[in-house]
Amino acid sequence: MGKLTGKVALITGGNSGIGLATAKQFVAEGAKVVITGRNQETLNRAVEEIGAEFSYAVQADTTDPASMEKAAAAAVEKFGGLDVVFANAGISGYTPTGGTELSVFENILKINVTGVFFTVQAALPYLKAGGSVILNSSVLATAGSPGWAAYAASKGAVSSMARVLVSELAPRGIRVNTISPGATRTPIWGQPEGLAQMESALTRSIPLNRLGEPEEIANVALFLASDDASFVQGAEISVDGGAGSSPFGAPIYLKA
Template sequence: MGKLDGKVALITGGNSGIGLTAAKLFVAEGAKVVITGRNPVSLQAALAELGAEQARAVQGDVADPSSAVQAVNTAIEAFGRLDVVYANAGIAASTPLGGTEQAAFEEVLRVNVTGVFFTVQAALPHLKAGASVILTGSVLAKTGRPGNAAYAASKGAVSSMTKVLASELSPLGIRVNNIAPGVTRTPIWGQAAMEHWKQAEAAMSQSIPLGRAGEPEEVARVALFLASDDSSYIQGADIAVDGGAGSSPLGAPVYRKNA
């Protein structure tokens, strides 16, 4: 018996990184999944990995509410129900004060905040008691990393939105929780960082108490927990998956060396 037997999940940004890893894990645990993504090539490659019987793929941009409606309709038409919404899709961009165009700033907010809200709104008519909504935040919502105002603001907004949606959906028996990853080995860091990951990880790990970056599987397992009935009494939570970077920054290696 899988933890998600009989359940149907929508995972936005399910064509790479944490989203694809979670989709694979959900399928392995018995779920049917619908994944979305903007890149048609990686989307079809992901679908091939997941299997046509267990998954569907919908190309679209979460910043466009009609894409969310299309993805939800695909889930209902293909699998007859919707039990889990993992609003995982997001983008990162450098938006330094004094050197950022308005369009670049607003694009981050459209995808990371507006897109999340309208994904959940599109799914709501089909969610029943026991359903789980999972949002994706970030440790950067609270760490003050220079040059990341739009991204940090968007992920802070997701954390706040989690609480509001949990309040609104609690009377319906629907749970809403937020996963806040820290440094994780995914393509969001860009091609250069991925090609030289060991060096990039070594530098970033100096600020992580556990002394390493996370793997996408470690975040996906938290998503599985929240998607399953194992988390039936968890509501409105921010769950950090960051090696302690947010909760215990003074325990990071950079401080231990200088102690």
């Protein structure tokens, strides 16, 4: 019997990267999953990978409350309930001070902050006592990395929002926790060559001297979704190889 047997999860951005890895992990542990994304072609491929018997895809935009309400309702209609929400969908973007257009900055905030809130709001009518809400933040929320003001602000907002959701949803027996990933091999970096160009610099800033894998983030999401975390409320778990907690332990600061 799996850790999520009998549970139904809604995962935004479940068609690639961390979302897809989490969907696969959830299904392996007995859950049924509804995934959302904006690209129907990648959603279809994801369902094939996960297994059509255990997953269902809804083309939805997290910034459109109506489409998220449709996705949450689909989970109940398709699989009979909703126990877990992983508000994972998000975008990155380079927004240097002095060289950023308003539309670029606002779009990052809209997807990464407003979209997260309305994902949770759409799911709320269906979540039962014992349910789990998981938000996706980032180590960049506190790293002060030059050029990433909008992304950092958006992820810092997610962490702050989680604290409010805890106070609002705890009386209903719903847990709210946050995952804060570090640099991870996902499509958020663009094409593979984009990641390859950054990998050397990125790994030098991580004490474990490597990037994370989507499956390693998914393992933490699995824990937070499961009854193993039944008394874990309001936690923010860093999955970053030590980059956030001990930056001076990174290879770039250590003697060769």
